[in-house]
Amino acid sequence: MDTATIQNVLSTNLNLLTGAAFKVIAAIVLWFIGRKLIDISTGITSHTLKNQRIDPTLIGYLVSSLTVLLNIILVVAILGYFGVETTSFAALLAAAGVAIGAAWSGLLANFAAGAFLIVLRPFQVGDFISAGGITGTVVEIGLFVTTIDTPDNVRTFVGNNKLFSDNIQNFSTNAYRRVDIHAQLDHSVNHGEAIRVLRERISNIPNVISNPAPQLEILEFTALGPVLAVRPFCNNTHYWQVYFDTNRVIRESFSESGFPIPQQHFQIRQS
CATH class of the missing domain: 1.10.287.1260 (Helix Hairpins)
Structure with a gap:
């Protein structure tokens, strides 16, 4: 060459x-x-x-x-x-x-579920929900996953199909929600007096709404005595504040009123 x-x-x-x-x-x-x-x-x-x-x-x-x-x-x-x-x-x-x-059928299922979540709108960004085994605030609805911040500040990513195929509870949709707390009374306590004291104190807790008014009734009877259902209403944003304040009010009200600590009572009879 x-x-x-x-x-x-x-x-x-x-x-x-x-x-x-x-x-x-x-x-x-x-x-x-x-x-x-x-x-x-x-x-x-x-x-x-x-x-x-x-x-x-x-x-x-x-x-x-x-x-x-x-x-x-x-x-x-x-x-x-x-x-x-x-x-x-x-x-x-x-x-x-x-x-x-x-x-990747599962991935496509998540994509399709995300589209349905956008169209049907069972929740939106900023709502507090419980779905797919996760409870928290919705941060983002993505193409395949929804981002949720749990109350203990853990960012969680849940597949859209899991959310869409499960029951969804949206705590932010309605104007208020109910706080459910039980208060145990001793047999010797007049339940009517206990209800009166609690109703007055609970109505003054910040962020407890007046309409509907707090519900206080006998829920059941145990070996210790009657159990009161204490149910104030508040906006979802104030749920935990009202929950903890109600527990504190129950403890302080019973103590200040001199109600005895619930105890089991037995009767022994000799034949």
Whole structure:
């Protein structure tokens, strides 16, 4: 092989390598520019939707869906730049989607359940709920999982399908909820007097609402004496404050009124 041929081969290979390197660098630049444009687009979309006073739950879901779609378009565009036939890629992507869908049916079920949660709206961001074995405040309803902060400040991620297929209790929907507490009395205590004292004190607890009024009745009888059902009402936001204050009021009221500590009483008879 003569010198001219070698030079031609080297020149051709160098041109190919230079062109490939240029395309790789260009693809990387396009990726970062595209990602930046996607962030800007989703940010503008989110800001626009917030200005329209659209539900934050729906905004988060739409922005997440838009982000996924734009990223797919970006990848297809970069592959097209490299000369990959995008129509073939689309067919391949569809086939891969079917295969992945069969393998990841649970993931798709979570996606579908998330869409139903958005449409049916059993809860929204900021609501205090109990569902899927988790109780807490909804932080975000995502494409596949819902983020919940539990009362002990633990962030928990629950699959949307688990939430949608389970019973959902929304404590934030109604204007108020009931606090259920039991108060044990001794046999010797006049239950009417105990109810009168508690009713007066509980009505003065902060954030206890007057309509409906607190409920105080005999719930059951035990070996120690009658058990009172003490049930004040309050907004869900103040539930634990009212719960603890009611327990404190019961203890202080019984002590100040001189009610004896509940004890079991026995009678022994000799035949």
